[in-house]
Amino acid sequence: MKPVIALVGRPNVGKSTLFNRLTKSRDAIVSDYAGLTRDRHYGQGRQGKREYIVIDTGGFEPDASQGIFREMAKQTRQAVTEADVVVFVVDARDGLSAQDHEIANYLRRLSKPCLLVANKAEGMQAGAQLSEFYELGLGEVYPVSAAHGQGVRDLVDLALAPLQLPDEEDLPELAEGEVAPIKLALAGRPNAGKSTLINTWLGEERLVAFDLPGTTRDAISVPFERNGQKFELIDTAGLRRKGKVFQAIEKFSVVKTLQAIESANVVLLLIDATEGVTDQDAHIAGYILESGRAVVLAVNKWDALDEYQRELVQRSIETRLGFLKFANLHFISAIKRQGLAPLWASIAQAHKAATCKMSTPVLTRVLLESLQFQTPKKVGAYRPKMRYAHQGGMNPPIIVIHGNSLNLVTDAYKRFLEGRFRKEFNLVGTPLRVEFKTAD
Numbered sequence: 122m123k124p125v126i127a128l129v130g131r132p133n134v135g136k137s138t139l140f141n142r143l144t145k146s147r148d149a150i151v152s153d154y155a156g157l158t159r160d161r162h163y164g165q166g167r168q169g170k171r172e173y174i175v176i177d178t179g180g181f182e183p184d185a186s187q188g189i190f191r192e193m194a195k196q197t198r199q200a201v202t203e204a205d206v207v208v209f210v211v212d213a214r215d216g217l218s219a220q221d222h223e224i225a226n227y228l229r230r231l232s233k234p235c236l237l238v239a240n241k242a243e244g245m246q247a248g249a250q251l252s253e254f255y256e257l258g259l260g261e262v263y264p265v266s267a268a269h270g271q272g273v274r275d276l277v278d279l280a281l282a283p284l285q286l287p288d289e290e291d292l293p294e295l296a297e298g299e300v301a302p303i304k305l306a307l308a309g310r311p312n313a314g315k316s317t318l319i320n321t322w323l324g325e326e327r328l329v330a331f332d333l334p335g336t337t338r339d340a341i342s343v344p345f346e347r348n349g350q351k352f353e354l355i356d357t358a359g360l361r362r363k364g365k366v367f368q369a370i371e372k373f374s375v376v377k378t379l380q381a382i383e384s385a386n387v388v389l390l391l392i393d394a395t396e397g398v399t400d401q402d403a404h405i406a407g408y409i410l411e412s413g414r415a416v417v418l419a420v421n422k423w424d425a426l427d428e429y430q431r432e433l434v435q436r437s438i439e440t441r442l443g444f445l446k447f448a449n450l451h452f453i454s455a456i457k458r459q460g461l462a463p464l465w466a467s468i469a470q471a472h473k474a475a476t477c478k479m480s481t482p483v484l485t486r487v488l489l490e491s492l493q494f495q496t497p498k499k500v501g502a503y504r505p506k507m508r509y510a511h512q513g514g515m516n517p518p519i520i521v522i523h524g525n526s527l528n529l530v531t532d533a534y535k536r537f538l539e540g541r542f543r544k545e546f547n548l549v550g551t552p553l554r555v556e557f558k559t560a561d
């Protein structure tokens with residue numbers, strides 16, 4: 122599980138600016154997907170090899186005139202509770218305020234790692250100028266400048282330092298010839314029908330579930346096999362197991378959903394047909410794309426709609442989830458057991474595409490053929506020169522193109538290349554990343 126960093130602090134101290142810094146590298150990856158809705162509250166970041174999730178609790182604050190406990194909306198409290206480390210941002214220029222004290226009181230009671238960060242500290246020293254913040258009783262004060270990027274790397278190192286990562290060697294090894302299970306996450310808003318679908322699955326003869334862990338906590342992970350293929354249904358947010366059946370629990374956790382997506386190979390995103398595509402669906406979808414996980418879309422409760430309503434839902438999918446058009450789309454009824462079998466084919470196909478191996482010679486051939494078909498535009502005196510391509514990763518597949526002046530390649534051309542690669546390798550159901558490594 123990726124560690125979760127929550128940013129808290131009163132309005133205007135620079136939380137969103139810091140959030141943008143912390144999630145910047147990922148932003149660039151998805152900037153050219155038209156229609157992608159990003160949830161400004163949740164993002165992912167990476168520093169070196171360490172990846173993390175960031176929550177900006179700023180946007181949740183409803184009424185600043187209320188006391189902190191009312192002010193920190195339910196979602197914020199939940200986010201803070203679920204975070205591994207809290208970064209409390211204060212304003213180095215404004216100094217301490219009553220609100221800062223209230224937030225500090227709240228955080229002290231949480232007894233979880235908390236870093237006190239004085240933002241807007243460009244040109245300031247950690248010493249005298251920041252001494253008043255020690256009053257908050259949260260220990261050391263770390264000066265940063267989110268706007269200028271100063272101290273941000275150190276901040277991430279500090280925040281992640283106490284969080285032990287499992288060593289790669291600690292990961293279970295597979296025996297020779299053993300195939301790793303497909304890790305499947307079932308994502309979707311509360312009420313989309315996730316527990317109904319799981320229960321329908323588990324009631325199927327063809328699906329064999331192995332020792333359901335007898336957990337009463339929120340965490341669920343069910344290993345199962347279907348037609349000889351091993352799966353692991355990973356910790357699905359918002360569900361609880363009661364005896365042999367799954368039930369929705371009231372507390373829906375965005376953080377858990379995000380972590381489930383992160384740990385999955387394939388995400389089945391369930392959309393409630395009776396609600397259409399909501400903002401929250403679009404945000405979850407955006408997050409799946411950002412994380413690079415393979416995805417299958419299923420619109421549930423199709424039985425409950427008439428022809429006209431179905432038409433509307435189909436249109437809302439096109440307009441709101443257009444950035445996932447590489448994914449297979451199914452219309453199902455979990456209750457009436459309609460349309461469920463084809464889901465498995467799509468899940469398997471998405472997994473295959475996400476983990477496919479693309480050899481350098483074939484990638485390079487496709488690249489050169491594409492160049493012949495359509496040459497990239499000259500910019501000024503220069504024309505981007507692409508020489509060869511190799512695979513830089515899996516799940517999602519990453520194709521790295523090497524050459525010169527590649528910073529001049531337009532987004533449109535990049536999409537054209539993406540389309541050619543997708544077609545050649547039959548990449549249905551997985552995001553694809555095309556990156557450029559330019560020699561000059």
Ligand code: GDP
Pocket residue numbers: 130131132133134135136137138139179240241242243265266267268269
């Ligand atoms: P939030 O309400 O806590 O999310 O704060 P914002 O990120 O929206 O920032 C509030 C204001 O502070 C904006 O005008 C930012 O440009 C400014 N700001 C943010 N970070 C810095 C910084 O490091 N130095 C300075 N001088 N201004 C900053």
Ligand code: GDP
Pocket residue numbers: 309310311312313314315316317318359360368369421422423424425453454455456457
């Ligand atoms: P979860 O919160 O995502 O786990 O959703 P549930 O599985 O608890 O389902 C929420 C509600 O939707 C329940 O009342 C279900 O009976 C209903 N529901 C689930 N699947 C379907 C379906 O395919 N068709 C219809 N009409 N209702 C469904």
